[in-house]
Amino acid sequence: MIATSAASLDPAAPAVRPRIGRVAAIVNPLAHGVGPADAEALAAIVAGFGLPLDLAAPLPHDLDAAIETALAGSPDFLVVLAGDGTAREAARLCGPDGPLLAILPGGTLNVLSHALYGVRPWRETLQTLLEAGVERPLSGGAVAGRPFYAAAILGSPALWAPVREAVRAMALGKAWRLGRSALSRAFAGHLRFESDQQPRCKTTGLGLICPAVSRVFQDHQPALEAALLDQRDIAEVLRLGLHHLLGDWRADPKVLTAPCRQGRAWARRRIPAILDGESFLLERSVAIEFKPKACRVLVPPPAAPSDAP
Secondary structure, three states: OOOOOHHHHOOOOOOEOOOOOOEEEEEOOOOOOOOOOHHHHHHHHHHOOOOOEEEEOOOHHHHHHHHHHHHHOOOOEEEEEEOHHHHHHHHHHHOOOOOEEEEEEOOOOOHHHHHHHOOOOHHHHHHHHHHHOEEEEEEEEEEOOEEEOOEEEEEHHHHHHHHHHHHHOOOHHHHHHHHHHHHHHOOOOOEEEEEOOEEEEEEOEEEEEOOOOOOOOOOOOOOEEEEEEOOOOHHHHHHHHHHHHHOOHHHOOOEEEEEEOEEEEEOOOOEEEEEOOEEEEEOOEEEEEEEEEEEEEEEOOOOOOOOOO
16 A cells, blocks of 8 residues: 655645655556557556556547446546546546546647656556656646546637547548638637636636646746636737747737636637547636646655756
């Protein structure tokens, strides 16, 4: 079993090296970044540490059930090698009191995995975690009760997610139709937003970024980074993209960011949203909440301070 304490869930507490007795792993064999031999390679790495392993490599429609089955076995450590959607579901099911979690990059974007471990090969990351990983609480957020751990997008920018998926599936005709529909609706609807740190305002899009991913907020700052993305025409969208390419989209004059612990967004129609890469169509009014301790993750040990100038 893992030896932990309440102090180990405090971001300000010293890093705690847990004892891991049992490992469970979920591998999506059809994920974009997973190869046919990756499940076997993962099992070999865990076996090298003499740890028992329950490994499942289900088809995509069985992934959620496989995670629930793995957690029913009460593992100390759950390893997920899959896309962002599966990582999100694993974090939700683990929760703040469940087993430690490692989210390895197996999808297309791998936003949360890269935020936790950097852009590294998953084999190297898993080896490091099993050798010297330490426990850390991962904060997150929720929109209309649906959790996310990297970022959420609400409003018209979320309309482009189905276009991206169609292009990735090489369904170019479908992508063209969805793109025309998204473009026609991109500037028509508006979203109202208010929070504990932001008075009521109107915008075309709202981004909610968790501390682990935000370049501005860090884990010690207990809030989401709320970004108002109020682009009203194609020229302003292109300018936002240019700022992103040049270094930071926050420099765009039509972007405003503020911390958010509690908030609300509403619109005249149901709100399109993307939560950690998954698309949703939410109700017309949704509550937004910051979750300071959403789940427990295993991360590499902190780097030792350098004496070099």
